[in-house]
Amino acid sequence: MPARFDLAKGWRDMRAIAFLTLDTLFWSKKTIFVTVISLLVLGMAVLGRLILSFRWIAAAFTPAQVFGTLMSTAVIHFIVVFVTLFYGTALISDEVEGKTLTYLFLRPIPKPTIMFGKYLALIWISSLLVIPPVLFSYFILYIRGDARPFLEDIGILGKDIGIIFLALLAYGAFFSLLGAWLKHPILAGLLYAFGWEGIVSYLPGFTRKLTITHYVQSIFPHDDIPGALAMLLGERTGPAESVLTLLLMAALFLASASLVLREKEYILEQ
Amino acid sequence: MTAILEAKGLSKWYGQVIAANKVSFAIGPGVTGLLGPNGAGKSTLMKLAAGQLRPSQGEITLWGESVWNNYPLFQRIGFCPEQDSFYERMTGAEFVATLLRLHGYSESEVARRTETAIERVNMIAARDKKIGAYSKGMRQRVKMAQALAHDPDLLILDEPLSGMDPVARRETIKFVRALGKEGKCVIVSSHILHEIEAMTKNILLMHNGQVLAEGDVHQIRDLIDKHPHHILIRCTEPRRLAEALVGFSDVVSVRFHPEGGALTFESRKPDEFYGRLPEILLRHEIDLGEITSPDDNLQAVFQYLVK
16 A cells, blocks of 8 residues: 655655755865855956946946846856756766665655755755855946945846846756766756757757746846847747746656656666 | 465566576565575565565465555565665665665654664664764664564565674674564575575575475475485594495495595485495495585585585
8 A cells, every 4th residue: 555645744855855965066076066066156247336436338238238248158058058058967867877876765755755855955055156156256247335226127137146046946957857867967967057048049940948047038138149039039938838837847857857767777886 | 374475477577687587485484584696586585575576477466465666565665685785875774764764754763763773683782873983883783773673573684794803704694583573574585595594494495596495494495306415424434334325326426535434425316325424334344434425515406506
């Protein structure tokens, strides 16, 4: 007789798995790399602030323009993808490579709960490494004698944080699926993120809707090249539909990852 | 015997390689040794029993239930895998406690069980050292601690003595025997015969993915009646004894030992051989020093079966 799922126990198990995963992810070499990349955002923000303050470039820029450029070039299209790619694909594949997956699979926990717990850790650590540098960048670029721009654009900052979080959810779930499914998930993830998405998001037609980035661009409050192109072609998806699609994608990819984890047989080679 | 673990027509293959080939057996309480050379399929069988692999064909059940993806069963199973893998950054105690938390125990219960398990494997002194700094033997013991910390009814120990020093080996052997006496079902594997022999008389002999024999060492010997039985005799007149016995049809060979005073017969019908021996000794006035059968040693049984 199948065991009944106890919600409180499920949450407790998920949290235990999340803490264990958080510990292993945080102390992995990946964290050094990801932290350096995240700190680059701050470095770029400092550079932007210097350009604004000392007028190193003749053209007049506003903090909003510099922040928007930073968000589109460095954060949304690069750091979010990199962080989720590195951590998401590692969730299961690192346990397989380290042959520690056996210890998790020997516990009275359904495998989907293990996947959910690991995903929770992924979102937790990704948010910790991506969102604070964005907040600090906003402060660095906007803080000056006149507080009005800071206060006026704070709504955009909130929207940016929300979009980053949605992107983390969707990309995180997708790369978790690759990690649970494939033997070389990083390669497949790189091909997807910088091959498929890089090409398809510039193409007109329906295919661009087969990317995560399309829905992120559709709700992105700043101008970026693929976003501007999409707007020119009139192919942006509505904000509500985009948010919903990103959430559905995250749920679908996470459910698929859980199913793969449950059904796949992991042969830990001696 | 009440079967705890049962395999029926169980096969497991990895691509073209067959690791377990239509294996059927049943294991009850007590210690059972899984014996076979490297590559015999022992680890595969243990992983199947521990629900870490899915059978390619046939079935394997624990307490009558299929193991694969049956997560409630894992509260009753402890598995010490062969692979030397850990969360290296953790200390031994953290490792055991972390895995215990996944059983849903409260923090106080986790702490209590961790202490008990660490103590049972004699790791108190090294409990707070990083696993990365442990010796091979200590790593083996921590692996055992995580397997038994939740007090499972079934313990599956894959090569638990590998890498242990002689003292730790002796303690572990004693410990495994004690678990068996407690009424736990313990399945322990090794490719070293005397290790298994020290832990149990109840064995499952594997070779090339097949179970060649199962049961008591003596019962297994009975199964292999096609192989001649060795009988070592120490006596005062070995040559006269050889002369008297070599004419019987069941005696295949006689070998004199270089140190003198001893000879080994090979007989196809050991019962008949033992039956006629007293009369011949009396008739030829030969004093008997010792009579033993080297075949009772597991090594001999194993060598016969894998020939």
